[in-house]
Amino acid sequence: MTTDASPALQVDDLVVAYGRVQAVRGVSFTVPSGGLVALVGANGAGKSSILNALAGLVRPRSGSVRFGGRDVTRRPAHELVAAGLVQVPEGREVLATMTVDENLRLGAWHRRSDADERIDEMYGRFPVLAERRALQAGALSGGEQQMLAIARALVAGPSVLLMDEPSMGLAPKIVDEVFAVIAEIQAAGTTVVLVEQNARRALRAATYGYVLESGTVAHEGPADDLLADRRVIQAYLGIE
Amino acid sequence: MQQIVNGVFTGSIYALFAIGFTLVFGILHRLNLAHSAVFAAGAFIGIELAENAGMPIWLAIPSVLVAGGVLGLVIERLAFRPLGGRHDAHFAGLISSIAVGAMFLALLQARYGPDTRRFAPDTFPQHRYDVLGVSVSLLQLTVVAVSLVLMVGLSVLVARSRLGRAMRAVAENPHAARVLGINVDRVTAATFALSSALGAVAGVLFALSVNSAQLSMGFNIELKGLAVIIVGGMGSLKGAMVGGLALGLIEVFAVTQIGSSWRDVIAFGLLIAILLVRPQGLFGSRKVREV
Numbered sequence: 001m002t003t004d005a006s007p008a009l010q011v012d013d014l015v016v017a018y019g020r021v022q023a024v025r026g027v028s029f030t031v032p033s034g035g036l037v038a039l040v041g042a043n044g045a046g047k048s049s050i051l052n053a054l055a056g057l058v059r060p061r062s063g064s065v066r067f068g069g070r071d072v073t074r075r076p077a078h079e080l081v082a083a084g085l086v087q088v089p090e091g092r093e094v095l096a097t098m099t100v101d102e103n104l105r106l107g108a109w110h111r112r113s114d115a116d117e118r119i120d121e122m123y124g125r126f127p128v129l130a131e132r133r134a135l136q137a138g139a140l141s142g143g144e145q146q147m148l149a150i151a152r153a154l155v156a157g158p159s160v161l162l163m164d165e166p167s168m169g170l171a172p173k174i175v176d177e178v179f180a181v182i183a184e185i186q187a188a189g190t191t192v193v194l195v196e197q198n199a200r201r202a203l204r205a206a207t208y209g210y211v212l213e214s215g216t217v218a219h220e221g222p223a224d225d226l227l228a229d230r231r232v233i234q235a236y237l238g239i240e
Numbered sequence: 241m242q243q244i245v246n247g248v249f250t251g252s253i254y255a256l257f258a259i260g261f262t263l264v265f266g267i268l269h270r271l272n273l274a275h276s277a278v279f280a281a282g283a284f285i286g287i288e289l290a291e292n293a294g295m296p297i298w299l300a301i302p303s304v305l306v307a308g309g310v311l312g313l314v315i316e317r318l319a320f321r322p323l324g325g326r327h328d329a330h331f332a333g334l335i336s337s338i339a340v341g342a343m344f345l346a347l348l349q350a351r352y353g354p355d356t357r358r359f360a361p362d363t364f365p366q367h368r369y370d371v372l373g374v375s376v377s378l379l380q381l382t383v384v385a386v387s388l389v390l391m392v393g394l395s396v397l398v399a400r401s402r403l404g405r406a407m408r409a410v411a412e413n414p415h416a417a418r419v420l421g422i423n424v425d426r427v428t429a430a431t432f433a434l435s436s437a438l439g440a441v442a443g444v445l446f447a448l449s450v451n452s453a454q455l456s457m458g459f460n461i462e463l464k465g466l467a468v469i470i471v472g473g474m475g476s477l478k479g480a481m482v483g484g485l486a487l488g489l490i491e492v493f494a495v496t497q498i499g500s501s502w503r504d505v506i507a508f509g510l511l512i513a514i515l516l517v518r519p520q521g522l523f524g525s526r527k528v529r530e531v
Contacts, residue, residue, distance in 0.1 A: 057418060081421025093416040095409050105402075106409050106420050156421060 006069035008033040008160050008191040009054065014063035016049040016215075023049040025215040026063070031160070032208075036182070036192040038223060040199035040236065041212035047195040048090055050212075051162050054193070055087040056080045067160065082110040086158035090165045090195075092149040096138030100129055100148060103137050107152030115155070122151040143174035150181060160191045167198050179205055200237050203227050211236055241374050243492050249380045251488020252387035253446050257461055258468040258480035259391050260438035263398075266475025267411040267431045270333045274315045275439050275465070276458025277341035282308050282440030283447035283457060284348050287357050297363050301386065301444060308440025312432035315340050320432070321425070345455050357453045364448060383445045390438055395477050397434075407431055411475075464507075471511045473524025482522060487511070 009031035016024035024046040031037045039047045052058040054065055056077035064073045067085050080086075095103050104122060108115035123130035126147050132140060137148055146166060153161060163182065167175040175198070182205055186192050196202035203209045203223040211219040211232055219232055226232050257279060264272045282304050289300040319336040326332050367378040398404040406427045409417040417424050446461070447453040468487055472479020487507055494506035514522065 055419070057415075076423070077418045078421045078423040086421070087419050089416070089419045093413060093419060095412050095416055097412050098405075098408060102405055102408075106405060106417075106422070109402075109406070109421050152420065 006033075006066070007031055008035070008068060009193065010066040011050075011054070012064045012066075014050065014053060014065065015061045016046070016053050016058055017061045022061075023215055024053070024060075027210075027212070027215070027217055028063075029210050029217065029220070031191060031193055033191055034186070034189060035208060036186045036194060036206045038194045038196060038199075038202040038206035038209040039212060040196055040202050040209060041218075042236070043197065044214075045212040046215040047212055048164055049215075051087065051164050051193065051195050055085065055162055057087070078110075081156055084157060084159040085162070086153045086156045086160070087162040088149050088153045088164065088166060090168065092142075092145045094137040094140070094145045094148050094152070097136060099134055100137055100140070101133040103148055103152050104129075104155055107155040109156070111155065111157060118155045118157065122155055126151050143170055143177065146170060146174070146178055147181070150178075150185075154185070154190075158190060160193065161185060162193045162195075164195045165197060166194070167196060167201065175201070200227070203237075241372070243496055244489065245374055245376055245380065247489035247492035248485060249384060249449070249488070250491060251485035252384045253442050253449065253484075254461065254464055254468060254487050255481045255484025256387040256390060256438055256445070257442040258465040258472070258484045259394060259477055260435035260442070261465045262469040262472065262475055262477065262480040263394070263435045263438075264431060265469065266477070267407050268320075268428060269411075269475075270320060270330065272315060272319070272337045272432070272435065273334060273462070274319060274337040274341035274344065275435070276462035277344040278308055278311050278315075278436045278439040278458075279443035279446070279461060280453070280455060280458040281311060281344050281348060282443030283453035284352060284357060285440070286444030286447060287359055287453055290359055290363050297359075297448075301441060304440050304444045305437045308443075309433040309437040311344070311440065312434070312436025313429055315436065316429050316432035321428075341458075345458075349455055354455065358451050359448060379448060383449055386441065386445060390441060391477070391481050394434065394438065398477065403427070403430060467508060467511050471514050471521055473521030476521065476523035479521055479523035 007030045012028050014024055014027045015022065027046070027050060039050060041047055049058060053060045056075050056079070059074050064071060066072065067083065072080060095106065104119045105115065108118055111118055123133065128144055129148055129151055132144065137145065140148060150166070166178050166182070170178065179201065182192060182194065194202050194206060203226055206223040209221065209223045209226045210217050211226065219226060219229065261272070261275050264270055285307050286300050286304045289295040289303055290297055295303065315337060319340040320333045323329050323332040323336060364379050369376050398407060406417065406422050409420070409422060410424055410427050414424055446457065464487060468483035469480050472483035490507045490510055491503050494503045498506060
């Protein structure tokens with residue numbers, strides 16, 4: 001797909017533990033620049049823990065993360081966001097008592113010089129946010145909050161976007177919209193790592209996929225191959 | 241009328257003390273009980289600068305502001321940050337801040353001894369003005385003006401500035417703030433610095449107004465400040481301002497109308513009465529904090 005010298009993300013033998021419980025037990029994977037890689041698997045398979053470790057929100061016990069060729073293992077989240085590795089968190093985490101506009105301004109925390117332009121760009125792209133800019137984010141619908149969470153991550157100007165369960169709790173029609181936005185983000189050149197319980201949906205959007213099971217990689221391959229793989233279908237996708 | 245002026249004068253110092261106290265609580269959900277030691281330290285540092293270093297008072301007050309900010313950073317580093325990861329961080333910080341406050345007082349005592357310290361008589365010009373039969377001193381006007389400017393400045397900073405926006409984000413959801421790339425440790429430190437800067441200035445203004453500073457001067461105001469921020473609504477800047485001024489006014493009226501021995505009975509009795517009617521405080525919200 002791409003022939004860049006270094007992949008956008010290179011994860012080697014990542015271990016994440018909470019106390020004595022190992023949530024991620026030695027996971028390795030590569031995210032090519034410009035790609036859309038899906039991490040799928042059941043609840044508790046370690047998907048979110050991987051994403052939080054990549055985002056600098058959880059310190060991995062061992063292993064390494066390279067971002068654009070640079071070792072960023074255990075760097076704090078604020079450094080990673082400034083460098084262009086940005087997360088759209090599970091559950092959206094919009095700041096409910098602050099306005100839509102303030103949420104976007106906080107997303108632009110590290111973009112001091114061009115914050116206004118980037119925020120205006122987001123208003124152009126998500127007209128519903130422009131209409132609601134003075135409203136408290138807590139007053140938005142679930143789908144609007146998800147769009148705000150995505151827009152808020154995009155104003156930071158990420159080269160890699162980590163998306164944690166963006167379709168969770170949303171109506172099917174809104175899920176379609178969210179996946180359309182994800183496709184646009186990738187088309188615009190941003191690398192995406194997508195964590196989803198909705199495995200079939202995620203693999204259809206992705207170029208490459210990893211199926212996780214109890215903190216390890218059970219299957220991997222081009223997303224189309226995984227979608228056609230009998231074992232993956234039986235264990236994770238079910239019959240449509 | 242004269243009583244109102246006196247009440248506003250005392251109340252503005254209470255309010256300035258309380259607003260810093262409530263800032264840390266409102267943003268970080270921590271009670272910093274070293275705040276009273278910062279108040280005392282502000283007074284002693286002010287006297288040191290004015291008397292020993294020969295600094296004019298208009299320069300000493302901003303210097304106390306800066307020194308207070310540094311003390312806030314020290315409190316955050318020593319009393320709060322090391323315990324931040326604990327499940328009982330709330331309570332642990334409360335206790336360790338008492339300890340850091342005690343250390344500050346011990347350092348002050350080591351340098352200045354246990355005796356009362358005073359400004360030289362000519363530190364502040366002794367002008368008095370008569371306005372509509374009310375006598376107001378330049379000192380009173382200055383204290384009220386400095387307090388108001390600092391309190392309004394803090395409110396505007398929290399409401400409008402980039403740092404203030406980050407502080408409110410940390411107050412609502414520290415995890416979301418981290419996800420957005422905000423350096424939460426730095427915002428936390430800045431909150432403590434602002435809080436202590438105002439607490440220290442409250443101390444030097446108080447010392448100027450009674451022309452004395454004692455090591456124990458923080459204890460009385462700590463209880464009053466706590467009462468003020470509870471009555472104002474925990475974490476509410478406006479509540480601390482209004483509550484502080486109200487307490488000053490109530491005290492002055494209690495002393496002049498009923499007698500000085502009744503001052504605390506009346507003042508705290510009224511505060512309790514307010515809480516019975518509005519348990520969340522004057523400007524507090526009823527919302528249950530999410531963990």
